[in-house]
Amino acid sequence: MRDGSQDSDGSTAPLLALERLPDGGLVEVEAVLDGDAESLVLFREGDVVRGWLNICPHAGRRLDWSPGQFLRSKEGLLVCAAHGASFELDRGECVAGPCRGESLREVKVQVRHGAVWLG
Numbered sequence: 659m660r661d662g663s664q665d666s667d668g669s670t671a672p673l674l675a676l677e678r679l680p681d682g683g684l685v686e687v688e689a690v691l692d693g694d695a696e697s698l699v700l701f702r703e704g705d706v707v708r709g710w711l712n713i714c715p716h717a718g719r720r721l722d723w724s725p726g727q728f729l730r731s732k733e734g735l736l737v738c739a740a741h742g743a744s745f746e747l748d749r750g751e752c753v754a755g756p757c758r759g760e761s762l763r764e765v766k767v768q769v770r771h772g773a774v775w776l777g
């Protein structure tokens with residue numbers, strides 16, 4: 659998969675095609691941010707996609723239990739697989755668990771031409 663890094667011609671590739679992210683779904687993608695490869699969580703709500711670093715503010719662990727496999731609560735919260743911190747998916751704020759009140763680090767993404775891009 660393209661990962662948002664620079665192509666040899668200097669153009670930037672999309673993170674993924676929008677059709678690969680179902681409405682209400684979460685997906686993990688790799689992207690290069692400031693020269694470092696990072697894992698991101700993308701969440702789609704209709705035509706809007708939000709992105710965060712796949713790093714829990716509690717102890718810095720990945721949120722997924724296996725790459726791209728995220729736990730969700732009955733209420734639709736994103737639940738960190740390590741110690742159960744629960745995040746709402748509007749702003750990425752932890753609303754229950756060991757880092758309540760802290761937030762995931764947002765990564766700006768946008769939908770363009772049927773794909774999700776950094777920026």
Ligand code: FES
Binds near residue numbers: 714715741
């Ligand atoms: S690292 Fe996520 S809850 Fe502890």
